Amino acid sequence: MSADEASRQARRKHIKQLFQVLRETGDQQVRDELISLNIHLVEYLARKFSNRGEPLEDLLQVGFIGLIKAIDRYDLDRGVEFSTYATPTIVGELKRYFRDKGWAIRVPRRLQMRDVELNQAIDHLTQALHRSPTFQEVARYLDISLEDVVEILESSYATNYLSLDNIYMNDQEDRGFCLLDYLGDEDDDFSLAEDRDTLAKLISHLTNREQKVIYMRFFRGMTQIEIARELDISQMHVSRLLRKILEKLRGDIQLEEI
Amino acid sequence: MRDNGDVIRLRLPADPFSSQLVRLAVYLVASRMDFDLAQVEDLRIAVDEASSYAINHSPTKTFLEVEIEPGVEYLDIILTSKLAENGETRSVMPESFSRMIMESVVDSVDLQHGEDTCRIYLRKRCP
Numbered sequence: 232m233s234a235d236e237a238s239r240q241a242r243r244k245h246i247k248q249l250f251q252v253l254r255e256t257g258d259q260q261v262r263d264e265l266i267s268l269n270i271h272l273v274e275y276l277a278r279k280f281s282n283r284g285e286p287l288e289d290l291l292q293v294g295f296i297g298l299i300k301a302i303d304r305y306d307l308d309r310g311v312e313f314s315t316y317a318t319p320t321i322v323g324e325l326k327r328y329f330r331d332k333g334w335a336i337r338v339p340r341r342l343q344m345r346d347v348e349l350n351q352a353i354d355h356l357t358q359a360l361h362r363s364p365t366f367q368e369v370a371r372y373l374d375i376s377l378e379d380v381v382e383i384l385e386s387s388y389a390t391n392y393l394s395l396d397n398i399y400m401n402d403q404e405d406r407g408f409c410l411l412d413y414l415g416d417e418d419d420d421f422s423l424a425e426d427r428d429t430l431a432k433l434i435s436h437l438t439n440r441e442q443k444v445i446y447m448r449f450f451r452g453m454t455q456i457e458i459a460r461e462l463d464i465s466q467m468h469v470s471r472l473l474r475k476i477l478e479k480l481r482g483d484i485q486l487e488e489i
Numbered sequence: 490m491r492d493n494g495d496v497i498r499l500r501l502p503a504d505p506f507s508s509q510l511v512r513l514a515v516y517l518v519a520s521r522m523d524f525d526l527a528q529v530e531d532l533r534i535a536v537d538e539a540s541s542y543a544i545n546h547s548p549t550k551t552f553l554e555v556e557i558e559p560g561v562e563y564l565d566i567i568l569t570s571k572l573a574e575n576g577e578t579r580s581v582m583p584e585s586f587s588r589m590i591m592e593s594v595v596d597s598v599d600l601q602h603g604e605d606t607c608r609i610y611l612r613k614r615c616p
Contacts, residue, residue, distance in 0.1 A: 353526060363527035366520035381516050385509075429583050449593045455527050470530045477534065477590070481541055 242268075243312060250307050265302050266295070272314055273298050276321050280329070290325060297324030345383045348373060350467050357466060363456060433480050441476050448473060497557040503547040503570055508540040511555050515566060518557050522564060523616050531594035532613055536566060538590045539609040542600075543570040546607050563596070566611040572602060 246268060253261045273294035281287045301317035309316070352372050356364035364372075370380050434442060447453045447461070455473070459466040499514060501507035515536050519529045543553055551571040558565040584600070591598045597612035 363525040365523050365525045366529065367523070369526070377520055378517070381513065381520060385513060385516070430586060433586075449590055452593060455530060466527065466530075473534060474537070477537065 246313055247307065250305060250313065253302075254307065262302060266298060269298055269302075269313070269317065272317060273321060276318065276325065280325050290328070293324055293328045294321050297321035300324070345375075345379075346386065349380070349383045350465060353467055354465055357456065363466065436479065437476065441472075441479070444469070444472050445476055495559065497559075499553075499555040499557075501553050501555070503544045503549075503551045503553045505541075505544060507544065507553050508537060511540050511553075511568070512536050514555070514557060518559055519564060519613075522559055524564075524613075525616065528613070528616065532564070532566075532611075535591045535595045535598075535611050535613075538587055539566070539568050539611055542584075542587050543568045543607050543609055546573060547571045548573045560615070562615055564613045564615060566613075568609045568611075570607050572605050572607045 246265065249261050249265050249268075252258060253265065273291060277287060277290040277294040280290055297320050298317060301313070301320040304320070305313055305316055349369065352369055353364060356368055356372060360368070366377055366380050370377050373380070434445075437445065444458065444462075447458045448455070453461070455466045455469045459469045462469070497514065497518065499511065501510055512533055515532055516529060519532050524532070540553065540555075547553070547570040554569045556565075556567040556569075558567075588598060588600055591600075591609075591611065595611045595613045597610070599608075599610040601608045601610075
């Protein structure tokens, strides 16, 4: 056995012993020691995300939250090495950070934080009231002014949804889905036939899932809440998706001059 | 603020930044009329589409005029802009598709091209 391997084994054994002590005593100093012993893991994983425009310091902080969660949840009896267990937890925390904080433009941290609170408030009120809340209800719930709600909502549209294709969709029906299939050649309800070619070009720039959102909202007349339920995402997320898609359509048009 | 005949009038440069100002104004008016968030989001989509349509059909260095009328039964929003000569547009989003988007989210849409003006009338029933 090489010296390196012996050192690694000794380290693993030490970490196991510390977890054993932590389980028996709940000693916070032991917990702190476990954090210190695994800092390198956080640094290693955070650096993998450091080329995505976020400061490394912020990523390290997020990674440490993941590490602490992993330490608190780790179960020795599973027989898995701690580093094996902790890695997906830390990576998950970092990915969530990018998902939740992926801002297209720099928005003040105050508004970013408020945006998270606002989304939670809207979700909570929507469930409690069984309908979309009014601005007043949201303002009262968060104890902020109506203007603040408007400001936060408007700034929240600066979020970057490059991960648009990754919206969670559990069903299989979008496989092979194409909005053009739903644009009838001569549909009495829509006077779209003459514009079909133009629309075809526009819509070809959208992903299948973007097409699906557009189809649900504008062709099937589903409300944002209904779409949110079907896609298992929040109403605010649907709202932002719609905005992004419509902007994309208009942007595509101007750029490409079809 | 909905039954005393007030009309909010805005006159803005016909450029994309103005869409944001129109949207904010509609946001604030609608939020004080007890529209719920989903309805206000619908209004936002309609106003975005309407202002984008109007601006893209207007010549540069012209103005977009907006009237927001909060009534007892309806909130009316009227956008008027100069129409570029020969109907030139910086957008080729089909009119029918723009119209369909707006009709999906408000109760009534009237899109008129006059001799040299474009007028879009949006009506949303009050809650």
